[in-house]
Amino acid sequence: xxxxxxxxxxxxxxxxxxxxxPRLSLVDFLRQDLELTGxxxxxxMGACGACLVLVDDRPVHACLMFAVQAEGSTVxxxxxxxxxxxxxxxxxxxxxxxxxxxxxxxxxxxxxxxAILARGGVPSRDxxxxxxxxxxxRCTGYEAIVDAIEATARTRAxxxxxxxxxxxxxxxxxxx
Ligand code: FES
Ligand code: FES
Numbered sequence: 797x798x799x800x801x802x803x804x805x806x807x808x809x810x811x812x813x814x815x816x817x818p819r820l821s822l823v824d825f826l827r828q829d830l831e832l833t834g835x836x837x838x839x840x841m842g843a844c845g846a847c848l849v850l851v852d853d854r855p856v857h858a859c860l861m862f863a864v865q866a867e868g869s870t871v872x873x874x875x876x877x878x879x880x881x882x883x884x885x886x887x888x889x890x891x892x893x894x895x896x897x898x899x900x901x902x903x904x905x906x907x908x909x910x911a912i913l914a915r916g917g918v919p920s921r922d923x924x925x926x927x928x929x930x931x932x933x934r935c936t937g938y939e940a941i942v943d944a945i946e947a948t949a950r951t952r953a954x955x956x957x958x959x960x961x962x963x964x965x966x967x968x969x970x971x972x
Contacts, residue, residue: 808876
């Protein structure tokens with residue numbers, strides 16, 4: 797039997813410390829040890845993207861990373877992103893545009909989409925497709941997913957531009 801290795805990492809804002817088999821994948825650690833089952837397991841070979849999580853803010857295939865390799869890292873799963881409201885507009889756009897059907901790919905799609913949107917601006921549809929090239933969806937045909945991400949990028953960019961506009965001049969009588 798292989799000796800367990802101690803690991804400490806922060807997941808969704810909480811520090812976890814434990815002893816794990818050296819070959820335990822990060823996605824198995826999240827699902828089995830922490831009961832965070834939002835990240836799915838499809839291919840276990842880095843091809844389908846169902847297991848994508850953010851590790852130190854970058855999307856990572858959690859089936860290809862051992863839990864011990866995440867030592868000292870900050871991991872965020874779809875549960876954490878949802879709880880802090882980081883996906884609320886994106887989830888609404890997925891729902892409004894029918895960008896999910898069985899939902900198996902959705903946690904990984906949302907993790908990828910979160911990373912795309914974190915770059916700011918409005919990516920082209922080709923850029924969105926390129927960024928989703930590691931995510932498989934067997935249900936939607938991708939059009940609706942690209943639509944949802946593009947719509948969210950446009951809404952966020954418009955809100956950002958609005959926030960940067962100089963405040964409208966107050967009428968004279970309203971000035972202090
Ligand atoms: S389960 Fe990790 S990429 Fe498919
Ligand atoms: S919604 Fe079913 S696999 Fe994508």
